[in-house]
Amino acid sequence: MRFVSALLAAASLVAAVKGHWLGDIPHQGFAPFAGANYPVFRNVKDYGARGDGVTDDTTAINAAINAGNPCNKGCASTTMTPAVVYFPAGTYLISSSIFPAYFTQLIGDAAAPPTLKATPNFAGFGLIDGNPYYTPVLNWKAVNVFFRQVRNFVIDTTAIPPGTAATGMHWPTSQATSLQNLVFNMPATPDVVHVGLFMEEGSGGFMTDLTFNGGATGASMGNQQYTMRNFKFNNCKTAIIQIWNWGWTYSGLSINNCQVGIDMSAGGSSAVNVGSVTLLDSAFTNVPVAILTAWTRDSNPDTAGSLVMENIALNNVPIAVKGPGGTMLVGTAGSMNIEAWGSGHSYTPSGPVEFAGAVTPNPRPAVLLSNGRYYTRSKPQYENLPASSFLSVRSAGAKGDASTDDTAALQNAINTAVAQNKILFLDYGLYRVTSTILIPPGAKIVGESFPVILSSGAFFNDVNNPKPVVQVGSTSGQAGYVELSDFVVSTQGVQAGAVCIEWNLATSGTPSGMWDVHVRIGGFTGTQQQVAQCLKTPGNPTVNPNCLVAFMAMHVTTAASNLYMENVWLWTADHDIDDQPNTQITVYSGRGLYIEAENGPFWLWGTGSEHHVLYQYQLANTRNIFMGQIQTETPYYQPTPNALVPFKPVAAINDPDFTASCAGVEGNCAAAWGLRVIDSRDVLVYGAGLYSFFTDYSTACSTFSAGQTCQQRITSIEGSASNVNIYNLNTVGTREMLTRNGARIAWFADNVNTFASNLAVYKSG
Structure with a gap:
């Protein structure tokens, strides 16, 4: 029965x-x-x-x-x-x-x-x-x-x-x-x-x-750069042709019965067009040549064609890497595993050393792994659930018209969905909120074509008392699990104290996740932060007080843990998307992504953080972090004004104090950090593109012929940081690619690549 x-x-x-x-x-x-x-x-x-x-x-x-x-x-x-x-x-x-x-x-x-x-x-x-x-x-x-x-x-x-x-x-x-x-x-x-x-x-x-x-x-x-994972190629002549890039991260490739796996030889040995490739946790089966490269010790430019591989399985692959002169890495007629191998420039921790050969693989914390590979999880699509499993936020009374105060309706809809064990469907709209929206444990929210949660009003405008717009978990370390996908968090008007997303949740078991959840600050209709309000003013360091639009994009607090982020872009707009010539604007967001969680683990697959005043990524007193091809840009207006304006550094959240750290340093030093790591351990970066294209809205500084003078420094490792390792760091417009406790590690002119400078391997020691 x-x-x-x-x-x-x-x-x-x-x-x-x-x-x-x-x-x-x-x-x-x-x-x-x-x-x-x-x-x-x-x-x-x-x-x-x-x-x-x-x-x-x-x-x-x-x-x-x-x-x-x-x-x-x-x-x-x-x-x-x-x-x-x-x-x-x-x-x-x-x-x-x-x-x-x-x-x-x-x-x-x-x-x-x-x-x-x-x-x-x-x-x-x-x-x-x-x-x-x-x-x-x-x-x-x-x-x-x-x-x-x-x-x-x-x-x-x-x-x-x-x-x-x-x-x-x-x-x-x-x-x-x-x-x-x-x-x-x-x-x-x-x-x-x-x-x-x-x-x-x-x-x-x-x-x-x-x-x-x-x-x-x-x-x-x-x-320019990409993160791609879980690709399968069956019976192609060539699985991948890399036409050009600055940096590319592939993970979880399965290449089967192809003649060539990855052809990154574009341009040949005389002038290589491919900047760098990072390949991890992948397998080649019945492939005569796994990697075809144009890299030589005489590559033009010097570091073009940089390659780093880690944890690569070969099954009947006679040639693992083939260059212009023939086989660079022998494969096997049977089965073998490449722990780590590369070609390019290394700093372990000093350099540059030109190399083509085995690399000491990164020590991988077990907490970041699943079946020996870095943990991954695709965005849930709930394909096996009926329509009755979803609750519409518009049916719950929210308007989404960018002007109605939707705070109560949105919060009630979230709470009701959790109580009824339903998924909240965020119908497209611009949902204006005037106080914090709390996402409790158990919430699952999916958006329709990137709806926007839009903060507004005095509650979010005290720079000395910042408040979250969206708060996941009521207190740091609250236990629970959430899934968020396909929506945007933003601000409207002056919001100098707005923290767009605060993540407090401590998750056990399956990680909580954010997929295609973006912070988009300024530059679109409904924000009141467009050309009419915040037109760029080159040559004028005066800050328009009406254009202080966010305190921080995202804050992961001290007791949070077990968060998976995929395709998350934390963008302060450099131009007005709804202005047909895409006219540039100047809006000020103080900080990008700040992780100060004590234990992790955290996975950042294909994330970007751009145009924040003090830094794009900052990790402090944290550990167990995987980063796959992060991407940053420095604000276009800097150094007019520099990074000390308009947000004063706050010591309690480890803000950089450029006045002290730039003493005696030449060039444009007080500029936003792309990546800053403080007193952290087990930070593993598999591709990074940290770019500085402008000084005061001029791109004349960003070329090698101009001396890459947009800013002096962009990557900083500080304090007692350990096992902080980076594969394929690509920087643009920056003279000191990497510093450790204020001392220069890598210099741009030693590592010339296609448009960026590149170092293939950095080990912190």
């Missing part, structure tokens, strides 16, 4: 779920600056798509994308016309490219990912063309393409003749973008010339859970 009851219950659940919850729930997202009838959510079947594998659905899909006139051809950027374009399960036949608009998410049924299948006569640059060439240049400036996602699709070019050029997806984009759960199916014939994923420009970025079957090339990519 119990068995029969269980079967009936299971059948009832399957019947209740039917389709993906995202297609079944009511959609009440409201874009307050796009007009009352603007559709945030679009189901392609409502626009005529059939998904039957027979009907040409191209026109219907593009109609769904363009409903309401979002930012597409000729538009620079926007936050005013968000969209989720949803594809139920099915096979969607397309004969030309799909063109997703700016601030648009393409999302397939996560439980049964739909197929986009090209017709034999397909015409276009990618079944999904994320940044078209309507003219000889990209429609959107690639380094300004933010807040976009594509997930849960099979992209199929197998009907296109193998010898006809075809691309599955064209994706030149930047921060706060993501690809997740995609399968690229291509012919696997000797004459095939298909490419799965192509990307030629941008400043990314994050991708995860992509599979490439067949094709001439799985992924052919060039971008």
